[in-house]
Amino acid sequence: MSDHTVAAYDNELKELAGSIAEMGGIAERLLVDSVTALVRIDTSLAQTVIVGDIRLDGVQRRVETDVVNIIARRQPMGQDLRELVAALRVSSDLERIGDMAKNIAKRVVAIDGHYHPKRLALGVEHIAELALEQLKAVIDAYTDKDVDTAISVRARDNEIDAMYTSLFRELLTYMMEDPRNITFCTHLLFCAKNIERIGDHVTNIAENVHFLVTGEQPADDRPKHDESSLTPVDFGART
């Protein structure tokens, strides 16, 4: 697409794209660090995540202010308008991803000092790896305005949901096996749910990439495979 006749308009849009990219980078970092801190029960790494989320919130506020100013001054149309609406929504999703990571980090501090065998956290580590892959892919798709990648990210969210459903059952099993595991596993359950929610925010971003490029929402319904709400908790003895 050619440049705007008024160069300052182009500069403003570039700056906005830069802010979103910055938010994407911070969100990725927070996700990685929060899960590392969880696996190691590293409270000082957890603290950097909590502080990092504050910075992410600051960038999001800046994005909102910039978008409102551009709309007021430039009266954007067509793709410019969709880009601004998408930037507003995507920045909100990235900010929520940061909140999820911060929530995980806070639990590290809570777990510290309790019984926390490392092997119990492997499932959470695993689901976090997939969520991170998805997050990186969707941020690239947004930067490159790549609809095809966005659609495949959206479709792959069902893997995270399926992983979460099985992790739910796994953690319940650990809790039933040994009551000493209950505190740690309850926190792990919340962490797993946070990561599943990160997957949902990634899907939102993917849908916004589709909207930005094509002007429409994706045609089919978003796949949903989180069946944890249907998982029975059975305390009966089985041999």
Place this chain on the structure above:
Amino acid sequence: MDAMVKEQTIRSVPSEGFRPSKVVAKDVDVYYGDKHAIKSLSIDIPERSVTAFIGPSGCGKSTFLRCLNRMNDTIASARVTGRIAIEGQDIYDTSLDVVQLRARVGMVFQKPNPFPKSIFENVAYGPRIHGLATSKADLEAIVIASLKKAGLYEEVKDRLGDSGTGLSGGQQQRLCIARAIAVSPEVILMDEPCSALDPIATAKIEELIDELRENYTIVIVTHSMQQAARVSQKTAFFHLGILVEEGPTDLIFTNPKERRTQDYITGRFG
């Protein structure tokens, strides 16, 4: 709750599906001497709606607008081919009364041009020469009704004898609209009606257009894309004498199909 829903359905026009066509143009070409100003243009103008023509200077939008009431006839070098029909009737048919046509299809210009007569006489002139009033009282009723429909009556009711040229720019333009309405047109053409007006006067005219479209078919040429986006239900983008794209206004401005349209509306032209 029901009343609210009903109010909304009366005011809004669905973005897909226009009202039936009032004016149909098919394969219209316009030449000024050797200059080919409009190239093979076909478009439907839906009734009792606002259709906006947008495009850069010299693209032919005003030229095409003037075809709809045969104002181009007054230009010696102009030649129009093709078919333009209002409710099925070809307006370039040689048997058609052009003066009658220009009462049916009224026009408002960029620079307000009231007659150098009183406010009353400005509006009464048209009905009088067309013989639309049976008595003095009838004529007065037509003038007052037109001034009310144009949203001017309250401001001038105590000074109808004052000169029309003594009004402010915005008032003069509303006087010109009242003048056009007084001869009971079906279509009102507006060629950049707000270009010479301040933002408040512009807003009043836009409000007026919103009310008028319930009863009249309106075609507006405008340089302001925001105005086209605000007042119209259908928008047509012209470039170098060609109709590049037309469609529901909300789609043209949020998701146009053509690259040239996108470039123009986002300020990437030139």
